[in-house]
Amino acid sequence: MSTDSTPLDPKTAAAGSAVPGAATPTAHTFQVDLRGLVDLLSHHLYSSPRVYLRELLQNAVDAISARRAADPSAPARITVRADGDLTVTDTGIGITEADVHTFLATIGRSSKRTADGGLDNSGLAAARSDFIGQFGIGLLACFVVADEITVVSRSAKSPDAPVVEWRGHSDGRYTITTLPASAKPEPGTTVHLTPRPDATRWTRHDQVVELARHYGSLLRHEVTVTDARGTATRIDAPAPWDVRHGSPLARREALTAYCRDTFDFTPLDTIELDLPLVGLRGAAYVLPDAAPPSRRAGHRVHLKGMLVSDQADDLLPDWAFFVRCVVDADGLRPTASREGLYADETLAAVREACGARIRDWLTGLSASDPALLHRFIGVHHLAVKALARYDDELLRMLLPWLPFETTDGNVTLDEFARAHPVILVARTVEEFRQVAPIAGAAGLGVVNGGYTYDSDLVHRLPEIRPGTSVADLDPGTVTAHLDTVDPSAELAAAAFLATAREVVGRFDCDVALRSFHPASAPALLLDNREARHERTRARLADEADGLWADILGSLRAEVPRAQLVLNHLNPLVRRAATIPGKELAVIAAEALYGQAVLLTRRPLTAGESALLNRSFLGLLDHAMLGRDAADPQKES
Numbered sequence: 001m002s003t004d005s006t007p008l009d010p011k012t013a014a015a016g017s018a019v020p021g022a023a024t025p026t027a028h029t030f031q032v033d034l035r036g037l038v039d040l041l042s043h044h045l046y047s048s049p050r051v052y053l054r055e056l057l058q059n060a061v062d063a064i065s066a067r068r069a070a071d072p073s074a075p076a077r078i079t080v081r082a083d084g085d086l087t088v089t090d091t092g093i094g095i096t097e098a099d100v101h102t103f104l105a106t107i108g109r110s111s112k113r114t115a116d117g118g119l120d121n122s123g124l125a126a127a128r129s130d131f132i133g134q135f136g137i138g139l140l141a142c143f144v145v146a147d148e149i150t151v152v153s154r155s156a157k158s159p160d161a162p163v164v165e166w167r168g169h170s171d172g173r174y175t176i177t178t179l180p181a182s183a184k185p186e187p188g189t190t191v192h193l194t195p196r197p198d199a200t201r202w203t204r205h206d207q208v209v210e211l212a213r214h215y216g217s218l219l220r221h222e223v224t225v226t227d228a229r230g231t232a233t234r235i236d237a238p239a240p241w242d243v244r245h246g247s248p249l250a251r252r253e254a255l256t257a258y259c260r261d262t263f264d265f266t267p268l269d270t271i272e273l274d275l276p277l278v279g280l281r282g283a284a285y286v287l288p289d290a291a292p293p294s295r296r297a298g299h300r301v302h303l304k305g306m307l308v309s310d311q312a313d314d315l316l317p318d319w320a321f322f323v324r325c326v327v328d329a330d331g332l333r334p335t336a337s338r339e340g341l342y343a344d345e346t347l348a349a350v351r352e353a354c355g356a357r358i359r360d361w362l363t364g365l366s367a368s369d370p371a372l373l374h375r376f377i378g379v380h381h382l383a384v385k386a387l388a389r390y391d392d393e394l395l396r397m398l399l400p401w402l403p404f405e406t407t408d409g410n411v412t413l414d415e416f417a418r419a420h421p422v423i424l425v426a427r428t429v430e431e432f433r434q435v436a437p438i439a440g441a442a443g444l445g446v447v448n449g450g451y452t453y454d455s456d457l458v459h460r461l462p463e464i465r466p467g468t469s470v471a472d473l474d475p476g477t478v479t480a481h482l483d484t485v486d487p488s489a490e491l492a493a494a495a496f497l498a499t500a501r502e503v504v505g506r507f508d509c510d511v512a513l514r515s516f517h518p519a520s521a522p523a524l525l526l527d528n529r530e531a532r533h534e535r536t537r538a539r540l541a542d543e544a545d546g547l548w549a550d551i552l553g554s555l556r557a558e559v560p561r562a563q564l565v566l567n568h569l570n571p572l573v574r575r576a577a578t579i580p581g582k583e584l585a586v587i588a589a590e591a592l593y594g595q596a597v598l599l600t601r602r603p604l605t606a607g608e609s610a611l612l613n614r615s616f617l618g619l620l621d622h623a624m625l626g627r628d629a630a631d632p633q634k635e636s
């Protein structure tokens with residue numbers, strides 16, 4: 001094989017030389033080290049040597065398409081013979097000696113497009129969209145498994161042209177021989193290769209059958225693989241969506257069976273895809289188990305029947321992670337590796353149209369099959385929530401079905417709104433966990449907004465259900481709903497409360513005494529993430545100087561304080577409130593604050609860790625002092 005580039009014209013090059021007195025440039029042509037190129041393809045472009053068979057099948061398909069464009073009644077057969085060596089024979093358009101010189105002798109040149117990348121209306125090419133190949137490198141994939149490729153071809157376009165044999169070698173040498181007509185009585189092409197000793201597994205009969213099925217099961221031509229004894233195995237089978245079935249149920253069952261065979265799962269439901277504009281047909285299978293949104297379902301994409309990718313992840317919008325598709329399309333384009341889809345406008349349009357189809361299925365389900373919708377939401381509510389955030393109609397339609405974690409348990413927002421005139425939203429899971437039991441006991445309705453999408457969705461409720469009211473949960477709201485204690489109790493605890501305010505004031509925290517259930521909870525720390533960030537920003541502004549202090553200072557809002565609410569119903573708090581000595585009161589206040597911080601399950605600051613440490617050791621010391629005092633032996 002040679003490379004093909006236009007050598008520089010010495011005259012033009014000299015005229016373009018800007019340096020006076022410079023020597024006239026000499027023109028050269030790049031040489032290509034074919035072994036290096038094959039190495040590049042095999043290790044970096046193609047995922048595995050097995051793609052060699054895909055490239056051969058694809059060339060055969062393209063050749064048949066080209067022949068049938070002129071003669072629709074031409075035979076359309078691809079026969080693969082795997083008997084140690086491998087031959088692929090097609091009844092396609094074939095090539096003449098001139099074609100060989102033009103297309104097989106130059107890497108990167110393809111009969112399926114013109115040299116300038118456009119469409120070639122002559123010869124083999126009718127339009128690029130008719131063919132899968134276009135890059136002119138596919139045949140090189142054979143060098144990944146063999147050192148020599150032989151192509152014997154007879155042209156259907158020029159039946160009188162002699163049969164031509166091209167023998168290409170992986171070091172770049174090739175020969176061309178013309179053969180008598182008897183060497184190939186019918187038009188078409190046979191490609192033959194003998195595997196290298198380290199690649200014999202790829203041309204073994206069983207392996208070839210498996211590969212041919214993998215890539216070619218949906219090909220629209222007859223494809224067979226024969227073994228050394230001539231036994232033929234049929235590879236192609238009609239796509240289940242193309243088969244006519246006796247009833248919708250039979251069709252449904254056939255599509256489900258195809259999913260089981262192809263993906264190894266039984267779908268929750270099947271959504272048929274049919275986009276005539278891009279010649280796309282197929283099925284989107286709803287996964288029976290929840291899939292994390294981050295895990296993209298690998299879709300199987302066939303182009304003109306040929307499998308391009310079984311891991312395509314850009315066929316559907318991101319939110320549709322609850323389905324896995326198998327499609328066959330005419331209008332999409334493969335990348336050069338043929339293992340992915342070319343990201344062009346057509347792909348974007350396909351993505352949008354498939355997304356719309358899946359969304360329609362979802363919205364239609366509430367009317368057509370509520371039980372299925374229930375099961376679907378049970379498994380995929382995260383996906384639905386992701387989708388509903390940007391889709392009012394869907395949100396309106398599916399809101400009655402979506403579960404949220406609330407102080408009344410797992411309920412829908414509609415139910416919850418009926419029971420609570422104001423829905424409060426806890427912004428983090430920790431906040432919810434900590435406040436929910438207390439807020440619930442005080443009759444407040446709180447939704448856990450800490451899960452992905454939930455806070456956004458709950459806040460949109462008043463748009464969807466006018467008359468409902470939603471507010472963020474803030475410490476003030478909760479404290480306002482906790483019972484105040486009577487003034488005498490407040491007075492009796494005044495000294496302890498003053499000490500506690502001193503102790504926790506360092507953490508931008510106030511102290512209040514209230515009565516709330518459960519009585520077993522001694523203290524509650526009301527705080528939220530934004531308030532914590534605000535405090536951190538304020539502290540940094542104080543510590544920073546110059547420009548940063550100004551910037552941080554200008555961002556600074558009024559610093560919100562956390563609130564430590566002590567529970568007067570709790571016996572320990574009652575006893576702490578009457579501690580006479582200041583030293584023990586400090587330790588008790590530190591311990592109550594430390595325990596309340598731990599219950600929030602948020603990370604501790606360095607100051608809080610030190611406080612916990614101090615109070616723990618202080619309590620231990622105090623406990624041992626008490627023991628010593630009670631031990632008569634120690635006294636003597």
Ligand SMILES: Nc1ncnc2c1ncn2[C@@H]1O[C@H](COP(=O)(O)OP(=O)(O)OP(=O)(O)O)[C@@H](O)[C@H]1O
Pocket residue numbers: 055059060063090092093094095103104109110111112124132133134135136137138139140189
């Ligand atoms: N079975 C075949 N029948 C007729 N012509 C063929 C056949 N196989 C290969 N050719 C010719 O050889 C050329 C080069 O083939 P090759 O597979 O390298 O590239 P391609 O199919 O054009 O593009 P791609 O790299 O995208 O596959 C083709 O453009 C075609 O003209």
